[in-house]
Amino acid sequence: MDALVPVQSAGQRLPLRLLSPSLHRCIGSVSIRRSVSGFAMDTRISSRSPSQFTIRSQQSDLKESLGGVASSSDVRIKEWEVDMYQNELAISQGIRIRRKPPSKAPLGYSGPFELRLLNGQVADSPSNILEEITWYKDHEVSRMKELNPLEALKKAVENAPPTRDFVGALRSAHQRTGFPGLIAEVKKASPSRGILKENFDPVEIAQAYERGGAACLSVLTDQKYFKGGFENLEAIRSAGVKCPLLCKEFVVDPWQIYYARAKGADAVLLIAAILTDLEITYMLKLSKKLGLAALVEVHDEREMGRVLGIEGIELVGINNRSLETFKVDISNTKKLLEGEHGRQIREKDMIVVGESGLFTPDDIAYVQDAGVKAVLVGESIVKQNDPEKGIAGLFGRNISQT
Numbered sequence: 293m294d295a296l297v298p299v300q301s302a303g304q305r306l307p308l309r310l311l312s313p314s315l316h317r318c319i320g321s322v323s324i325r326r327s328v329s330g331f332a333m334d335t336r337i338s339s340r341s342p343s344q345f346t347i348r349s350q351q352s353d354l355k356e357s358l359g360g361v362a363s364s365s366d367v368r369i370k371e372w373e374v375d376m377y378q379n380e381l382a383i384s385q386g387i388r389i390r391r392k393p394p395s396k397a398p399l400g401y402s403g404p405f406e407l408r409l410l411n412g413q414v415a416d417s418p419s420n421i422l423e424e425i426t427w428y429k430d431h432e433v434s435r436m437k438e439l440n441p442l443e444a445l446k447k448a449v450e451n452a453p454p455t456r457d458f459v460g461a462l463r464s465a466h467q468r469t470g471f472p473g474l475i476a477e478v479k480k481a482s483p484s485r486g487i488l489k490e491n492f493d494p495v496e497i498a499q500a501y502e503r504g505g506a507a508c509l510s511v512l513t514d515q516k517y518f519k520g521g522f523e524n525l526e527a528i529r530s531a532g533v534k535c536p537l538l539c540k541e542f543v544v545d546p547w548q549i550y551y552a553r554a555k556g557a558d559a560v561l562l563i564a565a566i567l568t569d570l571e572i573t574y575m576l577k578l579s580k581k582l583g584l585a586a587l588v589e590v591h592d593e594r595e596m597g598r599v600l601g602i603e604g605i606e607l608v609g610i611n612n613r614s615l616e617t618f619k620v621d622i623s624n625t626k627k628l629l630e631g632e633h634g635r636q637i638r639e640k641d642m643i644v645v646g647e648s649g650l651f652t653p654d655d656i657a658y659v660q661d662a663g664v665k666a667v668l669v670g671e672s673i674v675k676q677n678d679p680e681k682g683i684a685g686l687f688g689r690n691i692s693q694t
């Protein structure tokens with residue numbers, strides 16, 4: 293049996309639907325060892341009646357699990373049961389994005405389409421674009437893992453050059469220019485805007501951004517939705533660009549953090565809308581261990597509250613674009629930095645990054661007044677014929693020499 297049981301659930305009674313059908317018939321107890329995003333979790337499930345189970349679990353050696361991924365299970369249940377519990381855990385933290393389709397009904401084929409049909413109905417369709425991307429990532433990562441096993445990646449990481457100081461670069465750009473440090477995004481396309489730049493040369497754009505005074509760069513590596521790629525990250529790195537690089541990905545698995553590091557990233561993005569608190573905690577530790585900074589991205593007050601409860605976060609991104617509806621509203625940055633949350637951020641000396649929808653010097657001034665020390669900008673500068681000048685236009689002055 294392999295159930296996803298959080299540490300807090302010690303002694304808790306879980307509803308029958310969260311457990312394996314095989315256990316519905318069993319009275320007695322079973323011990324389980326599994327991993328939740330790399331944490332080793334020992335769990336004992338005992339049952340005195342077929343409808344109620346007591347679950348006791350404890351987290352075991354984090355250090356032991358940090359080096360590798362899953363430990364073996366004593367008994368396995370079908371994967372969808374674990375996924376189902378993972379969705380329940382996420383919901384309990386206010387996460388609306390389901391990490392996997394709720395049903396694992398077999399794929400049906402009709403013409404060019406692949407659909408999961410259950411009783412003649414389409415079984416699973418994502419409720420928004422972020423959910424669609426997340427489900428796709430899950431498949432993509434499984435395939436990529438087969439081609440690049442973790443052990444090989446670890447060796448590549450051991451031999452990789454040291455990372456650059458992403459957070460330090462933002463702080464010093466802010467001090468040097470008096471403006472928020474710029475993370476300039478190398479972005480060919482997006483689900484909300486389609487193609488942003490036809491003749492897209494990632495290295496040329498990165499070099500222009502660097503000349504224009506960007507502190508760091510963000511490189512989209514997702515192919516399907518953003519027409520990016522890890523080859524862009526590698527090419528920019530090997531072309532001698534000095535700015536630290538953020539691997540702009542939808543991370544759903546710790547394996548992706550090793551992969552990003554092996555491909556030349558200095559920082560990774562962790563999106564609170566798709567990751568549980570435990571996953572963020574673990575991925576943050578893993579990133580630090582690999583020398584990477586982590587930009588933890590929030591979109592609303594609830595996510596901000598969750599993230600402020602997690603130790604060790606230095607960089608918080610406030611996305612002004614709802615990744616579910618595409619609606620962009622830069623007053624979101626101001627709203628999330630008011631009151632108690634803003635106070636805690638200042639107390640912890642965190643760097644807040646204002647993300648998305650920034651086009652003019654007034655926009656930059658607005659988010660700076662709200663309290664950000666860095667901004668992440670894609671569309672408004674990548675679309676310019678000369679992205680170097682695009683940066684000067686965005687800030688209202690040349691920030692490369694100030």
Ligand SMILES: O=C(O)c1ccccc1NCC(=O)[C@H](O)[C@H](O)COP(=O)(O)O
Pocket residue numbers: 421422477479482483484485611613615618647648649650668669670671672
């Ligand atoms: O940009 C999108 O359409 C999008 C859709 C779904 C998930 C993420 C998306 N964008 C990622 C980003 O957050 C932006 O690329 C980044 O903040 C820069 O935004 P912008 O300056 O508005 O290009």
